[in-house]
Amino acid sequence: MDEAPLLSVRDLTVAFDTRRGSFEAVSGVSFDVRPGRTLGVVGESGSGKSVTAMAVMRLLPDSARVTAGQVHFGARDLGPLTDRQMQSIRGRGIAMVFQDPMASLNPILTIGWQVMEPLMLQLGLGRRAARARAQELLSLVRIPSPAEIMHAYPHELSGGMRQRVMIAIALSCGPKLLIADEPTTALDVTTQAQILELLRDLQQRLDMSVLLITHDLGVVAEFADEVLVMYAGRIVERSPVMALFDRPGHPYTEGLLRSMPPLEDEDPETLPAIEGNVASPFALPTGCAFHPRCPYAWDDCTRVLPPFSPLGEGHDAACLRHGALTA
Amino acid sequence: MTAPANLIRADFLAKHYPVLSGAFRKRVTGTVRAVDGVSFTIARGETLALVGESGCGKSTTGRLLMRLVEPTAGTVRFDNIEISELDARQLRAVRRRMQLVFQDASSAFNPRMTVGALIAEPMDLAGLSADQCRARVDELLPLVGLAAEHAGRYPHEFSGGQRQRIGIARALALRPDFVVCDEPVSALDVSVQAQVVNLLTGLQREFGLTYLFISHDLRIVRHVADRVAVMYLGRIVEIADKATLYRKPQHPYTRALLSAVPAHRPGTVRARTEVVGEVASARAVPPGCRYHTRCPYVMPVCRVDDPELFDLGGGHRSACHLVRPLQ
Numbered sequence: 001m002d003e004a005p006l007l008s009v010r011d012l013t014v015a016f017d018t019r020r021g022s023f024e025a026v027s028g029v030s031f032d033v034r035p036g037r038t039l040g041v042v043g044e045s046g047s048g049k050s051v052t053a054m055a056v057m058r059l060l061p062d063s064a065r066v067t068a069g070q071v072h073f074g075a076r077d078l079g080p081l082t083d084r085q086m087q088s089i090r091g092r093g094i095a096m097v098f099q100d101p102m103a104s105l106n107p108i109l110t111i112g113w114q115v116m117e118p119l120m121l122q123l124g125l126g127r128r129a130a131r132a133r134a135q136e137l138l139s140l141v142r143i144p145s146p147a148e149i150m151h152a153y154p155h156e157l158s159g160g161m162r163q164r165v166m167i168a169i170a171l172s173c174g175p176k177l178l179i180a181d182e183p184t185t186a187l188d189v190t191t192q193a194q195i196l197e198l199l200r201d202l203q204q205r206l207d208m209s210v211l212l213i214t215h216d217l218g219v220v221a222e223f224a225d226e227v228l229v230m231y232a233g234r235i236v237e238r239s240p241v242m243a244l245f246d247r248p249g250h251p252y253t254e255g256l257l258r259s260m261p262p263l264e265d266e267d268p269e270t271l272p273a274i275e276g277n278v279a280s281p282f283a284l285p286t287g288c289a290f291h292p293r294c295p296y297a298w299d300d301c302t303r304v305l306p307p308f309s310p311l312g313e314g315h316d317a318a319c320l321r322h323g324a325l326t327a
Numbered sequence: 328m329t330a331p332a333n334l335i336r337a338d339f340l341a342k343h344y345p346v347l348s349g350a351f352r353k354r355v356t357g358t359v360r361a362v363d364g365v366s367f368t369i370a371r372g373e374t375l376a377l378v379g380e381s382g383c384g385k386s387t388t389g390r391l392l393m394r395l396v397e398p399t400a401g402t403v404r405f406d407n408i409e410i411s412e413l414d415a416r417q418l419r420a421v422r423r424r425m426q427l428v429f430q431d432a433s434s435a436f437n438p439r440m441t442v443g444a445l446i447a448e449p450m451d452l453a454g455l456s457a458d459q460c461r462a463r464v465d466e467l468l469p470l471v472g473l474a475a476e477h478a479g480r481y482p483h484e485f486s487g488g489q490r491q492r493i494g495i496a497r498a499l500a501l502r503p504d505f506v507v508c509d510e511p512v513s514a515l516d517v518s519v520q521a522q523v524v525n526l527l528t529g530l531q532r533e534f535g536l537t538y539l540f541i542s543h544d545l546r547i548v549r550h551v552a553d554r555v556a557v558m559y560l561g562r563i564v565e566i567a568d569k570a571t572l573y574r575k576p577q578h579p580y581t582r583a584l585l586s587a588v589p590a591h592r593p594g595t596v597r598a599r600t601e602v603v604g605e606v607a608s609a610r611a612v613p614p615g616c617r618y619h620t621r622c623p624y625v626m627p628v629c630r631v632d633d634p635e636l637f638d639l640g641g642g643h644r645s646a647c648h649l650v651r652p653l654q
Contacts, residue, residue: 161605188381188606189584190605191380193586217517218589220593221593222589224593241593255518259517259521261547261549262546262549264573269528271521271524273525274522
């Protein structure tokens with residue numbers, strides 16, 4: 001439990017400047033990813049989950065600024081690194097897989113070339129060695145007949161196969177942390193199950209840490225060890241995965257879990273939905289951003305930003321209900 | 328003549344698209360069999376769900392029912408009217424009674440029209456007076472959970488969930504009997520999906536609507552459907568009432584789909600069917616059973632003989648040689 005974290009993020013705040021003014025996409029986010037473990041980050045569009053990952057990788061768009069916070073990878077503070085130094089962390093230290101592999105693959109280069117490229121640039125392998133290693137990587141991600149796929153172009157592969165190629169590229173330089181941002185969202189369910197299975201297997205074999213970003217609580221249930229729940233740019237709950245599903249501490253988490261229709265149990269006539277709409281970053285509610293949608297909200301919730309209250313081993317929720325109970 | 332119990336009856340419906348090649352796209356080099364002979368009925372007030380992965384032909388089937396796509400073969404009867412025989416004027420009259428709710432409602436909206444004008448548009452086209460339109464818009468807004476003052480606003484001022492409500496109001500404007508819901512909640516945030524599902528089921532109860540509910544989400548389908556048809560590569564491979572399909576799926580593909588749905592909670596031990604490979608191409612439909620290339624139970628007969636939908640009793644039919652009744 002007291003093992004030093006592989007990735008440590010403290011008070012990360014990211015602001016975007018837009019024509020409509022500036023807003024905070026991520027506010028005061030802190031978390032650790034432990035070696036060999038999977039941290040799931042759950043949230044809806046605009047919750048700040050992807051921006052958090054991009055800030056860690058230092059891949060934010062020009063309109064975004066990190067206005068506060070530190071990111072440590074192992075003992076190294078990533079904040080003061082030059083772009084060149086950061087380039088050596090990307091790939092070898094931290095690698096990333098995105099939702100849409102077609103947007104990341106170059107349509108006019110062969111798969112083989114694209115897997116070989118980081119091996120030659122980052123690890124300095126010669127062409128022959130890189131080719132052999134690329135073929136190994138493609139079989140590691142269970143691509144059938146890798147020798148033939150080396151000569152294929154991205155459009156010739158299915159969505160699932162392309163995502164396997166992206167995983168092979170991400171793993172090529174032996175990263176210690178894999179950030180997977182909605183890696184299966186664009187895929188069909190049977191393919192999604194296969195890719196998750198593959199990621200889980202690779203994580204164990206390669207002893208990697210994974211930061212898994214998703215909107216799907218089912219994916220989290222199957223894959224994560226610990227979970228962060230984000231809403232409107234803030235973490236509202238962090239918990240070991242079992243405790244989160246057994247005893248959700250934040251009303252938003254509770255609402256998300258309840259609104260998921262069951263696959264086996266008795267089905268309610270009306271789904272218990274979370275009322276209202278996702279908060280707009282330009283007009284964030286005061287106090288707890290969830291209060292306009294919260295069935296338990298009272299006056300204080302409109303004024304006070306709720307602090308984290310401990311609910312158990314590694315389990316906290318930012319909700320005044322717990323503060324009121326324990327104080 | 329008494330009204331038939333079935334509002335919709337599709338027989339041997341097929342849609343094949345030619346694959347064109349050559350410099351001028353004039354040479355036909357193949358056929359995409361998007362929908363390849365499907366038959367089913369939908370009773371009045373019933374929800375039939377069509378499930379399957381991308382490219383299985385479920386959306387095309389929905390459009391064939393409304394004759395938004397001309398069938399290559401087969402017939403559709405709507406309230407005992409053979410719709411493929413209607414001329415343009417007769418078809419317009421019937422189409423008022425069948426409407427479509429899209430995945431992304433706002434892509435069909437003219438951004439310069441107010442919400443009131445958007446909802447009135449189908450009524451205007453159908454020749455209703457401005458007063459009638461206005462009165463109906465005033466009725467529809469609260470029905471879909473929007474406020475009267477929303478009528479004067481523009482679509483971009485609304486969230487995804489609200490825009491889907493506008494799309495539903497538009498579909499209901501002409502008091503249809505039948506609504507094709509094509510992935511109506513797939514693009515929405517998880518916390519908003521349940522709201523829109525509840526809206527659709529509530530409207531169905533209130534107005535006795537008949538739905539074809541097209542979705543890849545087996546949790547939501549279990550909640551909304553009365554009967555479920557599973558499609559694979561242009562064919563229905565299994566159809567049954569909801570309870571039977573989820574409890575006693577007979578087709579290996581249905582089992583694979585169900586086992587691929589991520590768990591409801593961590594630590595749930597569910598039998599994982601080994602799903603191999605990915606969906607074959609509708610351009611090169613495998614001979615024999617279309618699923619044999621991925622099926623873990625494949626037998627020699629499956630490679631040559633295309634199984635029909637065998638009747639298993641109680642309206643449960645499955646196209647698998649394993650369930651072929653003994654002669």
